[in-house]
Amino acid sequence: AQSVTQPDIHITVSEGASLELRCNYSYGATPYLFWYVQSPGQGLQLLLKYFSGDTLVQGIKGFEAEFKRSQSSFNLRKPSVHWSDAAEYFCAVGSYNQGGKLIFGQGTELSVKP
C-alpha cells in the first residue's frame, strides 16, 4: 500500500536561514509526488509536483524539491526562509491507476523566528 512519512512534526528556523522538509514515500512504481502548503484556517495550495523528467522540480514562492528514487524521498527545500513561509506543509503521493486519489503525510509545521 502507498504511504507517505514526514518525519518532522514541527521545525523552527530563523528568517533568512535555509530550509529542508523531509518526505519519504512507499510505492511500488514511479509515483506522482506533490508538496502542498496550508496556512492556518485555510485550504491547501500546491507548491510543486513531480511525475516524470528532471528530478529537481521548481515550484512557487522560491521552493524546490528533489526526487531521489534510491532513497524514496522527495524533500522540499528553500534557500532563504521568509516569515510568511510559516505554515503547515504536506507531502502527498498519487498514482496513475488510482484516479488521482492522494495519500498525504502527517504534515510538518514550520515556525519562523525573526
Next chain:
Amino acid sequence: NAGVMQNPRHLVRRRGQEARLRCSPMKGHSHVYWYRQLPEEGLKFMVYLQKENIIDESGMPKERFSAEFPKEGPSILRIQQVVRGDSAAYFCASSPNGQGGDTQYFGPGTRLTVL
C-alpha cells in the same frame, strides 16, 4: 476565475443531527475529491466522484456517510446522525481529468464541530 467553493465554512451540529457539506468545483472540472482532516493529522482521502458517479469510495466510513455529485449543482457530502468523532475539517478538491498526475485544487474547507 473562481476557485473551488465550499459552504458552509463552519458548521455546528449536535449529536444525532445531520450535516450537509457542499462543494462547487472549479469551472470546467468534473472530478471531485473529498478529504477529512482530523485535529493534528494530515488529510485522509474519503471519496472520489465524477458527475453522477462514485468512482472510489474506499475511504468513506461504511455507515452514516454518503456523497453525491449530481449532473447539476454542487457535490454534497452528507453525514447522518453525527457523533463527536466526526468533528474535523472537510476539504473538497477538484481536477480537470481525474488522472494520477493532475493537480488537485482545494477549497477552503468546512470545519464541522459536533457538540
